[in-house]
Structures are given as structure tokens and as C-alpha cells.
Amino acid sequence: MPSEVVTPHSFSAASRYDDQRDRPLRTLDGPQEQPLTLSLNDTAMVTLLATPDALEPLALGHAFTAGWIERAEQVEDIQMSRLRHGLLVRLAVSSQTEARAAGLQRAGASVSSCGACGVAEESQLMQGLRRLPARPPLAPEALMRGVESLQRHARAGLHMALALDGDGEVLARGVDIGRHNALDRVIGEALSRGEMPAAVLLSSRCSMELVQKTVRAGIATLATLSLPSALAVEIARACDLNLICCHRGRHLERLSGPA
Numbered sequence: 001m002p003s004e005v006v007t008p009h010s011f012s013a014a015s016r017y018d019d020q021r022d023r024p025l026r027t028l029d030g031p032q033e034q035p036l037t038l039s040l041n042d043t044a045m046v047t048l049l050a051t052p053d054a055l056e057p058l059a060l061g062h063a064f065t066a067g068w069i070e071r072a073e074q075v076e077d078i079q080m081s082r083l084r085h086g087l088l089v090r091l092a093v094s095s096q097t098e099a100r101a102a103g104l105q106r107a108g109a110s111v112s113s114c115g116a117c118g119v120a121e122e123s124q125l126m127q128g129l130r131r132l133p134a135r136p137p138l139a140p141e142a143l144m145r146g147v148e149s150l151q152r153h154a155r156a157g158l159h160m161a162l163a164l165d166g167d168g169e170v171l172a173r174g175v176d177i178g179r180h181n182a183l184d185r186v187i188g189e190a191l192s193r194g195e196m197p198a199a200v201l202l203s204s205r206c207s208m209e210l211v212q213k214t215v216r217a218g219i220a221t222l223a224t225l226s227l228p229s230a231l232a233v234e235i236a237r238a239c240d241l242n243l244i245c246c247h248r249g250r251h252l253e254r255l256s257g258p259a
Contacts, residue, residue, distance in 0.1 A: 031157040033177045035086030040068060040098045042090075051158065051176040052087060055080060058174075058181055059089040061188030065213040067128055068101035069093065072191040128216035129239055134258035135220040137242035138199050142168030143223055146201045147249045150225070159204050161186045163197035171197050179204040180213070187217045199223060199242075206243065208232045215239045221257075228255065 034052045038045050038059055045068065050058060056078050063069045069091075077092040093101075137143070145168030150160060153173065161174040161182035174185025179202060190196045199221035200214060206228035212235070214222040222236070223244035233255050236243035242257035 029156075031155075031177045035083070037083065037086065037088045038062060039088060039090045040093050040101055041095075043098060043102065045101065047086075048178070048181065050178060050181045053175070054185065055087065055089055057185045057188030057192065058176070059091060059188070060191055061174075061184030061186070062181075063091060063101075064191055065128070065184055065187060065216050066101075067104050067216070069097060072194075129212060129235065130215060131238070132215060132218065132220060132240045134240060135242070137221045137244060137254060137257055138164065138166065138168060138223075140252050142166065143199070143201070143221075143244065143246070143252060144168070144249070146170065146199070146223070147225070147246050150201055150203055151249060154203065158182075159202070161203070162201045163190060164199045164201055166198045180209060183210060183213055187213065187219075190217070201225075201246075205229075206232045206245070208235055211235050211239070211241060211243065215241055223252075225249070 032051055033049050035047050036050045036052070036055065037047045046066070048062070059078060060072060060075060063075065069075060074093055074097050075091050079090045079092070081088045081090070142164070146162055146164045149170050150162055154160065155175060158175050158177055159179040159182045162170050163172040163186040165171055172186045172189040174182040174189070176182040176185060183200060183202060186197070186200060196217055196219050200219055201223045202210065203225050205226035206222065206224040208229060208231045210224070211222060211232050221242040221244065223246055225246050225248050227245055228243060233243060236256035240258045243255045245253045245255060247253060
């Protein structure tokens, strides 16, 4: 059977552009982003592009998933100041913590709080990976409760991460232009509370660094709306992480996890 020929008349596009070239930036409806520099004491560690809201959980979560700190109590204070184009978030830590983290400092800036961008060696890329204790994933009906909440609170142009308890109820939301930042936000919230969620659910596809962040946090289940990469599945299986692809809520596919 021949394939269908698509002609210009098959599309319902407008006949001309709506010219908004002179529209003031302040009136645009798109998501906001700014350069965000994270420093340990006076040592700048990384610059991210992030949504400039609720920056303390993001800074704390990224410091943890990047391996700079091992617990929230290592950060004595968090201060924010304005730079020429963005913001500086300064985490006050001990000199020992600062020196240990210096070995993990990235080679350059990152477009988000990705766990991979800019690392100098492959060993840094795999830092923090371990085999998790064998725990079952959320029951399907509990996870679907989280998917419904994710879809209900979706925000145009932004990624969302949800921290879920064992019943699929939302404990915290992280919203950011970067999917890695969104995950770091809910991990930072959990660090502040002193307890990690049963699962995290992301509005994105799954790449390896999202697996790395979840495993480092000791969270048993990572669910994403869209397909994971093959490397993400491989690492998740090696770590006994329950990795679930939700296929936009159409059906749930478990790709890794203990028997």
C-alpha cells in the first residue's frame, strides 16, 4: 500500500506569522531562566541555567547529587546575591568539605544541573552509583495517582519532578526549565526534611544522570513520562533501581529493579 502523500493543504497552519518581534520581553509568557552560580564558600563550583525560584532546595540538592556534600548538616548557611546577569548561591561549608569537593569541580559551565556535563573523567560520571537495597516499586495504582497529579499541575515550558510517598501522594514538587534541576529540587527538599521519598516521578525522558542522582539519594523508584536511554536502563539494572516508563500515562513499563 503506498504511503500517504502529505501536501501543504494537509496542514492547518496559519497563512502568515503573527509578528511579535517588537513585543517587550516582560510581557512574554515563556518560562524564566537565569545563570545560577553555585559556590562552596568562595570557590565557584558550577554555573547552571535554572528557573530563578526556590533556589535553596536546588542548591542543596545539586550539592548532594554532585557529591560535594553527604548530608544537609554539612551546609552551615546559604546566602544569595545578585551578579551582573544572574545569581550567586553561596553554601557555607567547612574547609574539609570544600577541599574534598574541589576534586569534583567541573571543567566548565553546564546548561542545567546535569550530573554528566563538564566532568573531567568517566569515574566522576559514575560517582555515587551503588546497589540499592531490594525494595518493590510503587503499586501501579499509586504511581498512576502521581501521574495524574503531574499532568494536572503541568506548566508550559517547564519540567516537573514529584516526590511521592508509598501511596502515590505528592510530598514535594520541583519545577524548573531543566529536568535535572527539577529532580535536584525535590531531593534538596527531602534532605531538609531528613527523609527521602518512596519514588520520584519526572515529566521528561530518562537519561543516565537522572538515574545517578536518584541512586545517590537512595530513592528506590524513578518513574518518567517518556522513554529512557539504553545506558540509563543498563545503569538502573546494575543498581537495582526500579525504573518505570509511564508512556505519558498510557501504560506502565518496568524496565529494571530487583526480582
